[in-house]
Amino acid sequence: MDDLLAEFIAESRDxxxxxxxxxxxxxxxxxxxxxLDAIFRFVHTVKGNCGFFEFPRLEALSHAAEDxxxxxxAGRRHADSALVSAVLAVIDKIAEIVDAIGEGxxxxxxxxxxxxxxxxxAGEEGPSAxxxxxxxxxQRRQSxxxxxxxxxxxxxxxxMSGVSDxxxxxxxxxxxxxxxxxxxLEGPFNRLSAILADLREAITxxxxxxxxxxxxxxxRMVRDLSHELGKQVMVEIESGDVEIDREMIEVVRDPLVxxxxxxxxxxxxxxxxxxxxxxxxxxxxxxxARQTGSEIRIGIVDDGKGIDGDKLLAKAIAAGILTDExxxxxxxxxxxxxxxxxxxxxxxxxxxxxxxxxxMDVVRANIEKIGGSLMIDSTPxxxxxxxxxxxxTLSIVPSLTIGVGRQTFAIPRxxxxxxxxxxxxxxxxxxxxGREYITVRGQRIACVGLEEILEVExxxxxxxxxxxxIRLVGGDIFGLAVDAIHNHEELVVKPIAPVLMAxxxxxxxxxxxxxxxxxxxxxxxxxxxxxxxxxxxxxxLRRELRHEREEERVxxxxxxxRGFDGGERAVxxxxxRRIEKVSSASLRSGADGTAQVxxxxxxxxxxxxxxxxPEGEKINLxxxxxxxxxxxxxxxxxxxxxxxxxxEVVKAKGRDxxxxxxxxxxxxxxxxxxxLLAAAQPDEKA
Amino acid sequence: xxxxxxxxxxxxxxxxxxxxxxxxxxxxxxxxxxxxxPEHIAGLAALRSRAMTVVDCRSSLELDEASGPTxxxxxxxxxxxxxxxxxxxxxxxVPFDGEPSELRADLLPGWARASVGMIxxxxxxxxxxxxxxxxxxxxxxxxx
Numbered sequence: 001m002d003d004l005l006a007e008f009i010a011e012s013r014d015x016x017x018x019x020x021x022x023x024x025x026x027x028x029x030x031x032x033x034x035x036l037d038a039i040f041r042f043v044h045t046v047k048g049n050c051g052f053f054e055f056p057r058l059e060a061l062s063h064a065a066e067d068x069x070x071x072x073x074a075g076r077r078h079a080d081s082a083l084v085s086a087v088l089a090v091i092d093k094i095a096e097i098v099d100a101i102g103e104g105x106x107x108x109x110x111x112x113x114x115x116x117x118x119x120x121x122a123g124e125e126g127p128s129a130x131x132x133x134x135x136x137x138x139q140r141r142q143s144x145x146x147x148x149x150x151x152x153x154x155x156x157x158x159x160m161s162g163v164s165d166x167x168x169x170x171x172x173x174x175x176x177x178x179x180x181x182x183x184x185l186e187g188p189f190n191r192l193s194a195i196l197a198d199l200r201e202a203i204t205x206x207x208x209x210x211x212x213x214x215x216x217x218x219x220r221m222v223r224d225l226s227h228e229l230g231k232q233v234m235v236e237i238e239s240g241d242v243e244i245d246r247e248m249i250e251v252v253r254d255p256l257v258x259x260x261x262x263x264x265x266x267x268x269x270x271x272x273x274x275x276x277x278x279x280x281x282x283x284x285x286x287x288x289a290r291q292t293g294s295e296i297r298i299g300i301v302d303d304g305k306g307i308d309g310d311k312l313l314a315k316a317i318a319a320g321i322l323t324d325e326x327x328x329x330x331x332x333x334x335x336x337x338x339x340x341x342x343x344x345x346x347x348x349x350x351x352x353x354x355x356x357x358x359x360m361d362v363v364r365a366n367i368e369k370i371g372g373s374l375m376i377d378s379t380p381x382x383x384x385x386x387x388x389x390x391x392x393t394l395s396i397v398p399s400l401t402i403g404v405g406r407q408t409f410a411i412p413r414x415x416x417x418x419x420x421x422x423x424x425x426x427x428x429x430x431x432x433x434g435r436e437y438i439t440v441r442g443q444r445i446a447c448v449g450l451e452e453i454l455e456v457e458x459x460x461x462x463x464x465x466x467x468x469x470i471r472l473v474g475g476d477i478f479g480l481a482v483d484a485i486h487n488h489e490e491l492v493v494k495p496i497a498p499v500l501m502a503x504x505x506x507x508x509x510x511x512x513x514x515x516x517x518x519x520x521x522x523x524x525x526x527x528x529x530x531x532x533x534x535x536x537x538x539x540x541l542r543r544e545l546r547h548e549r550e551e552e553r554v555x556x557x558x559x560x561x562r563g564f565d566g567g568e569r570a571v572x573x574x575x576x577r578r579i580e581k582v583s584s585a586s587l588r589s590g591a592d593g594t595a596q597v598x599x600x601x602x603x604x605x606x607x608x609x610x611x612x613x614p615e616g617e618k619i620n621l622x623x624x625x626x627x628x629x630x631x632x633x634x635x636x637x638x639x640x641x642x643x644x645x646x647x648e649v650v651k652a653k654g655r656d657x658x659x660x661x662x663x664x665x666x667x668x669x670x671x672x673x674x675x676l677l678a679a680a681q682p683d684e685k686a
Numbered sequence: 687x688x689x690x691x692x693x694x695x696x697x698x699x700x701x702x703x704x705x706x707x708x709x710x711x712x713x714x715x716x717x718x719x720x721x722x723x724p725e726h727i728a729g730l731a732a733l734r735s736r737a738m739t740v741v742d743c744r745s746s747l748e749l750d751e752a753s754g755p756t757x758x759x760x761x762x763x764x765x766x767x768x769x770x771x772x773x774x775x776x777x778x779x780v781p782f783d784g785e786p787s788e789l790r791a792d793l794l795p796g797w798a799r800a801s802v803g804m805i806x807x808x809x810x811x812x813x814x815x816x817x818x819x820x821x822x823x824x825x826x827x828x829x830x
Contacts, residue, residue: 168735515734
């Protein structure tokens, strides 16, 4: 019942909001039929809804207004200004009562009879006094709705940057003042600082918008969607008066829409399935928002069939994302998070609405890009709860300022797991294969020095360094060694120029209190440059290889990659000896198209470059063949891990050696390792 | 084309920048270097509360480095970002009507890439520079 009530309130409020413009227009031109119809529909809906609930006052009011308007529509009555005023007074009263119900307050004490009488009597000349209710209605409207104006966002941004400028000037002034004593300026200066701090806070709030503006479109979307899918879904929205940065609204809209579509499409069952499962025919979808500190938590809860964790796990193992051993130690939440892995979806069939395993990974990436997170809890059979945490604003990021050499950088605090000191007792460090590893509470973590990545000088003795443990997208942790940690700060982050963005190491710029600019580091870019992300992938890849051999599956595991010629190919895992990333410096690319690379201290023929000089400092390649008979093949990027059915492989016409496999519903050229070994033979002899 | 141009001097040559995108001319105190950025990017600096990307015009034009450190910059606004272009000197503002004439001679590669044409001014001929090209810098060479 409460759910229905909430929906009724929300619907009425939405309609009232939409109606406000219509009312004004109707007031100006009572003969306007379209406006009349819109207002009639509203009172009609209110009256209809009152049938479910016991709101006698609402029912009486809406009924009276509906009667009067029906007469006008039927041409039995003329819409004169008295009638218009009377109807407006009734609508105002309805709004007031609806608000009171929504907030759980007592309904306002007043007698509705004069309002209704005004409606009845409005058409006739007589003693009716419609002017009284209208004037009070107008007064009330003024006092109830806050007075608002529309402003261009540009102007707000200008005001905001003006206030930021003032803060920088203030800090400058503060430094200058501190050099002189007894100027008598401290008092006024402190007052100025306090006012500025207030102003800054107010300006930040100016950019906030009620999250309702984001949520208001969802009921309709769910209604249309469930209709399309032959399902019945009831939406309950609870915005908790949360306010959110208007830029953030735009950023979270798409991910939210995707999650809701998923919930309706894959979560909630058809009425027949629900009845068979002993549930109510109508599915429930709750969308709620709460503010906790500097974060907003948006929950999307459905009472559908939940996520089939076991199936997901099996798929993840089959796709080589996890091993059996790794799978056993996953928590439920980590297991559900697998749904965000590219290429994994437990949906039985692909629908037009959602579900090809693309999407959830994009949703999660988009959320993490803005420093948010996504948690999924699910109970098979009874529902799924998705929790989206996003920061309150995009522009103010809780950050850590760190130093290397004489340089300062900022990193978003949301990535930082913990900070350990090199000399700390709880930490142990070791050098393995040219890379530093630290052990913290039994966990071995690969580390990289920030100075190494950024090619700057560290001015700090190794034993005094600090390790910032960073948790990456996907849960992997790596250590970033820095010389110093300066501060925890809330920084105003602004976009960085494209020419610097292109370096791949920075996401924005910010300014410290003294006005000096500081680049904000791109944590995942740094991890990628250090090979931290690649390493993780390689490891699971090799495990996958062993695992597949043991199980002797019918399907052949393969690695789909994009070559330097732009073509997509798949190579059978069994023929790949190793996947590697080597420095471009260790390869030679001849003008005649031949190329060689140094691997494990030997020169190995390299194919796949097609005479191109690869850009970038690292190059991806895989190795085939045995020791001494080895060949390397360079590729631009890994597309996916996949499987294909050897029974489905066909020979392409024209070229006798080219074979095509059916992968993901498309024909993909199979890479021929034997041909590569044979073709490179003369080179070997030379 | 009916506007004014700001004449600047870069490596002894006279160059012009359309003044409609110029926000200010400032002498920078401090430039915060940005590691691993392209060679012609000198770093970041602040103009009040806004960050600017500092572009070394000599480097972007593939010319020799300046003998003394110059700190004089022309601040331009390109697609909402501020860039401070390091120049040797700012000469004057000249009115200019019409189109810059095409260049018929072979220029040094950097100048050829970043200029849109030549103009005759009261102070003599000058190349009109395209700030977008200056910011882009020399063709992508990885600083590996």
